Amino acid sequence: MAKQKTQQRTLETRAAIIAAGAHLFATRGYAETGVRDIAEEAGCNQALVSYHFDGKGGLYDAILADAVCKAQAIAAEGLDGDEPVRALVRTFAKAMASSPHFVPMLLREYMAPDRMLNPETSRTLLGMMALTRGVLDALPDGAAAKSWDPQVVHLSIVGPLILFLVATPVREAVMGEVDASVSTPTLDQFADGLATLMENALE
Amino acid sequence: MAKQKTQQRTLETRAAIIAAGAHLFATRGYAETGVRDIAEEAGCNQALVSYHFDGKGGLYDAILADAVCKAQAIAAEGLDGDEPVRALVRTFAKAMASSPHFVPMLLREYMAPDRMLNPETSRTLLGMMALTRGVLDALPDGAAAKSWDPQVVHLSIVGPLILFLVATPVREAVMGEVDASVSTPTLDQFADGLATLMENALE
DNA sequence: GTCTATAGGCTGATAGAC
DNA sequence: GTCTATCAGCCTATAGAC
Numbered sequence: 462m463a464k465q466k467t468q469q470r471t472l473e474t475r476a477a478i479i480a481a482g483a484h485l486f487a488t489r490g491y492a493e494t495g496v497r498d499i500a501e502e503a504g505c506n507q508a509l510v511s512y513h514f515d516g517k518g519g520l521y522d523a524i525l526a527d528a529v530c531k532a533q534a535i536a537a538e539g540l541d542g543d544e545p546v547r548a549l550v551r552t553f554a555k556a557m558a559s560s561p562h563f564v565p566m567l568l569r570e571y572m573a574p575d576r577m578l579n580p581e582t583s584r585t586l587l588g589m590m591a592l593t594r595g596v597l598d599a600l601p602d603g604a605a606a607k608s609w610d611p612q613v614v615h616l617s618i619v620g621p622l623i624l625f626l627v628a629t630p631v632r633e634a635v636m637g638e639v640d641a642s643v644s645t646p647t648l649d650q651f652a653d654g655l656a657t658l659m660e661n662a663l664e
Numbered sequence: 665m666a667k668q669k670t671q672q673r674t675l676e677t678r679a680a681i682i683a684a685g686a687h688l689f690a691t692r693g694y695a696e697t698g699v700r701d702i703a704e705e706a707g708c709n710q711a712l713v714s715y716h717f718d719g720k721g722g723l724y725d726a727i728l729a730d731a732v733c734k735a736q737a738i739a740a741e742g743l744d745g746d747e748p749v750r751a752l753v754r755t756f757a758k759a760m761a762s763s764p765h766f767v768p769m770l771l772r773e774y775m776a777p778d779r780m781l782n783p784e785t786s787r788t789l790l791g792m793m794a795l796t797r798g799v800l801d802a803l804p805d806g807a808a809a810k811s812w813d814p815q816v817v818h819l820s821i822v823g824p825l826i827l828f829l830v831a832t833p834v835r836e837a838v839m840g841e842v843d844a845s846v847s848t849p850t851l852d853q854f855a856d857g858l859a860t861l862m863e864n865a866l867e
Numbered sequence: 868g869t870c871t872a873t874a875g876g877c878t879g880a881t882a883g884a885c
Numbered sequence: 886g887t888c889t890a891t892c893a894g895c896c897t898a899t900a901g902a903c
Contacts (some may be wrong), residue, residue, distance in 0.1 A: 470868085474868080474869090487775070488775060488776055488777060490693050490695060490696070490775075490776070492693060492695035492696040493776075495896070495897085496896080496898085497896085505870095506869060506870050506871085507870095508869075508871085508898085508899080509868080509869065510897095511898060512868075512869080517897070517898090565775045568771060569693070571831055571833075572691060572693075572768045572772070572830055574833040574834070575691075575692075578834060583834075583838055587838065587842070610857055612849070613824075613854065613857040613858055613861060614861070616827050616828055616831075616854075620820075620823030620824035620825070620828070621816075621824065622823070624822060624827075625819055628774055630777035631774050631777070634780075635790065646815070651816065651819075654813055654816040655820060658816060658817070658820055658865045661864070661865045662861045662864040662865035673886085699878075699879060699880085700877095700879090708887080708888095709887060709888050709889085710880095710888095711880085711881075712887065713879090714879080714880060715887080716886090719879075720878095720879070720880095
């Protein structure tokens with residue numbers, strides 16, 4: 462029982478380090494985040510990062526792998542068939558919300574072409590695009606006759622969601638300055654608006 | 665005349681440093697880019713970065729200001745009235761292409777909420793959104809009756825373009841791996857596809 | 868497992884020669 | 886204007902006490 466308590470404490474430490482690292486890597490980026498910062502936000506000693514995750518790089522990999530896993534699970538749930546386009550948009554929004562720091566970390570990876578994306582990550586992202594392709598293929602004949610480019614449609618769904626997420630802090634600051642009465646929608650609200658737009662575009 | 669030649673050389677040095685800095689800041693990010701790297705890519709000495717731009721931070725500000733200026737000029741050109749939605753999408757694509765490193769640098773700024781965006785930059789981006797709002801207001805009554813949320817529409821245009829740009833290197837790598845015969849469109853081609861989609865959505 | 872102390876490397880800025 | 890040489894500061898990783 463004493464052993465279990467120790468393990469429990471250890472798990473909490475690991476979780477705290479992961480949470481702090483995810484937050485800081487996503488907002489500041491890898492190089493600009495110090496092990497000291499992570500340890501401080503996690504409420505532990507900086508040496509523990511190396512102890513538990515084999516250094517800053519190992520922590521980064523662990524965080525990304527965790528986020529990829531969660532997103533993959535959501536994508537694997539499948540779509541209900543009633544409103545396929547709306548379900549698709551909602552699934553992507555859900556996947557992005559599953560770990561809030563996933564999108565910024567991934568964006569930073571995309572922008573650094575020398576660092577190759579993790580194969581598992583690439584596989585997950587391709588799986589997402591396959592969802593879009595599947596929805597397009599299942600559209601009724603009249604609409605499918607348009608033969609939309611899956612790339613264009615996919616980016617037209619994922620792009621706005623990503624930009625919405627990434628821009629949220631700035632948008633709120635700017636909106637508050639210009640006109641405090643303007644509403645700042647939630648991700649789900651935005652996703653619904655986007656879904657309506659996409660349904661219109663694809664019908 | 666000798667003086668003019670010296671000035672010419674100086675301008676070339678400054679331009680080389682700006683070009684190298686823009687490339688590296690956009691791809692690697694600020695912290696991960698060393699003054700030594702910039703100088704090497706620019707083919708000059710690292711001390712010149714401090715001499716000409718008052719250090720790494722000053723260089724960054726100069727590069728961003730330059731990109732904002734170019735983008736603003738394109739946005740100020742206005743839209744021709746025949747196909748307003750397509751013209752809008754093309755204008756955004758043109759603004760992004762005007763300085764290829766503008767989008768990644770801006771994205772990184774958006775993701776770091778503690779560093780406030782430059783007021784001039786914010787003003788330019790708000791001007792972009794005003795373009796979208798203007799196009800929506802000018803739509804024929806039947807379409808305008810839909811009363812689309814300008815935020816949703818704006819992000820639905822800018823988001824895909826940004827994601828397309830940022831993802832280009834990775835997309836080409838992945839596509840080449842999976843199926844070499846898949847075409848990778850240019851930004852202009854993608855923008856046209858997106859414009860068609862948006863015209864469909866807004867009609 | 869957790870912490871303290873420290874070593875070793877790298878970075879940005881600059882003084883001074885040319 | 887451009888370059889060389891150098892310094893002070895910060896970073897990560899780790900050895901060792903507890």
